[in-house]
Amino acid sequence: MKKAFAKMLIVVAAALLIGAPQAAQADDLKGDLEIFSWWAGDEGPALEALIDIYKKQHPGVNVINATVTGGSGVNAQAVLKTRMLGGEPPDSFQVHAGQELIGTWVKADRMEDLTPLFKEQGWMEVFPEGLIKLIGTDKGIWSVPVNIHRSNVMWYVPANLQKWGVAAPKTWDDFFAAADKLKAQGVVPLALAQNWTANHLWESVALAAMGADNWDALWAGKLSFDSPEVVKAWELFGKVLQYTNSDAPSLSWQQATDMVVDGRAAFNVMGDWAAGYMSTTKKLAPGTGYGWIASPDTTGTFMFLADSFGLPKGAPHRDNAVAWLKVLGSKEGSDAFNPLKGSISARKDSDLSKYNAYSQSAAKDWTGDRVVGSLAHGVAANDTFKNGFASIMEMFLKTKNPQAASKACAQLAKKAGI
Numbered sequence: 001m002k003k004a005f006a007k008m009l010i011v012v013a014a015a016l017l018i019g020a021p022q023a024a025q026a027d028d029l030k031g032d033l034e035i036f037s038w039w040a041g042d043e044g045p046a047l048e049a050l051i052d053i054y055k056k057q058h059p060g061v062n063v064i065n066a067t068v069t070g071g072s073g074v075n076a077q078a079v080l081k082t083r084m085l086g087g088e089p090p091d092s093f094q095v096h097a098g099q100e101l102i103g104t105w106v107k108a109d110r111m112e113d114l115t116p117l118f119k120e121q122g123w124m125e126v127f128p129e130g131l132i133k134l135i136g137t138d139k140g141i142w143s144v145p146v147n148i149h150r151s152n153v154m155w156y157v158p159a160n161l162q163k164w165g166v167a168a169p170k171t172w173d174d175f176f177a178a179a180d181k182l183k184a185q186g187v188v189p190l191a192l193a194q195n196w197t198a199n200h201l202w203e204s205v206a207l208a209a210m211g212a213d214n215w216d217a218l219w220a221g222k223l224s225f226d227s228p229e230v231v232k233a234w235e236l237f238g239k240v241l242q243y244t245n246s247d248a249p250s251l252s253w254q255q256a257t258d259m260v261v262d263g264r265a266a267f268n269v270m271g272d273w274a275a276g277y278m279s280t281t282k283k284l285a286p287g288t289g290y291g292w293i294a295s296p297d298t299t300g301t302f303m304f305l306a307d308s309f310g311l312p313k314g315a316p317h318r319d320n321a322v323a324w325l326k327v328l329g330s331k332e333g334s335d336a337f338n339p340l341k342g343s344i345s346a347r348k349d350s351d352l353s354k355y356n357a358y359s360q361s362a363a364k365d366w367t368g369d370r371v372v373g374s375l376a377h378g379v380a381a382n383d384t385f386k387n388g389f390a391s392i393m394e395m396f397l398k399t400k401n402p403q404a405a406s407k408a409c410a411q412l413a414k415k416a417g418i
């Protein structure tokens with residue numbers, strides 16, 4: 001009896017010993033990984049899909065999903081700044097590709113160069129060259145992109161438009177004609193939310209007013225912000241604002257989208273995270289539950305932004321963070337994240353069969369349309385300009401003075417080095 005028991009112990013111990021080194025080899029990462037973003041609540045499911053993949057690959061790591069609520073990072077970016085300046089960086093943080101990354105964090109020498117990781121993972125070939133340029137400088141590559149979002153999209157519910165006898169507008173003139181009909185039926189023509197969504201709406205209206213060439217010229221410092229083109233953009237924006245809800249400043253972007261979904265408003269101009277919200281959270285089907293069109297007078301232009309994550313210098317758990325970045329840039333990670341997020345993969349080799357009808361149409365436009373960068377989401381201008389622009393917007397919402405807003409933008413552009 002005793003002998004049999006001892007034999008059994010030996011067998012069990014041997015099995016454990018054989019198994020143990022394998023498990024240690026599969027993953028030897030330990031400790032924490034703090035990921036910092038503003039993808040909380042309704043914005044959370046796509047990020048959680050990435051975290052699930054990470055946890056499977058690295059079961060020994062304790063993932064801290066540090067989120068600060070607030071659309072477009074309005075609150076998170078302020079908290080991040082305090083932490084970075086106080087020498088307490090998270091292990092990895094969400095940052096927009098373009099000037100938000102380069103003109104803010106790279107300029108301040110706060111990021112690690114990820115070029116070796118890009119080479120090792122074969123990412124130089126799978127990410128579009130134009131995008132790599134936006135996250136890179138002559139000194140390195142500074143973040144890993146997780147998606148491509150489109151900013152200039154107008155959303156609606158097809159059945160509601162039919163009921164109200166209006167069509168999705170291709171131009172702002174079409175919109176104004178529909179808006180009068182909608183107002184007469186007690187429907188808000190265009191749902192708007194807190195102030196950053198006004199900046200978001202502004203960029204689509206400005207693109208419509210001045211066209212893609214002028215938009216690019218503006219950010220290249222070749223078209224002045226007090227030029228007639230920009231004044232015209234503010235004028236059109238002022239007119240569009242007349243058709244929005246008066247409680248906008250107290251609403252989140254999701255609540256403005258809800259106004260459209262619930263039939264209190266006809267349209268909403270929002271990035272395609274609204275498609276993620278309507279599909280993933282609201283369980284609406286693209287095409288029938290909700291419809292979309294390029295925001296008026298911008299058909300053929302794709303105003304884009306990309307979320308990415310970087311590795312701050314001094315990240316407390318650097319190895320865990322590098323492993324996180326590998327998940328973000330992988331095909332598996334990208335195709336788990338993006339179908340839930342409403343965005344498309346930043347990789348050129350994504351499996352489109354995993355994406356819904358909206359995202360498939362966005363993917364087609366991404367490769368076929370003229371592509372320009374978003375101001376409201378960090379591509380076109382650095383944080384100095386973006387934050388100053390938010391104050392100019394506050395002023396405009398009160399005074400509705402296109403000349404004054406254009407002049408203030410011109411002064412700000414000088415300060416921001418545009």
Ligand code: GAL
Nearest residue numbers: 043070071072073273307377
């Ligand atoms: C953008 C971000 C999107 C989405 C949106 C709303 O700035 O790039 O991924 O989160 O804000 O919060």
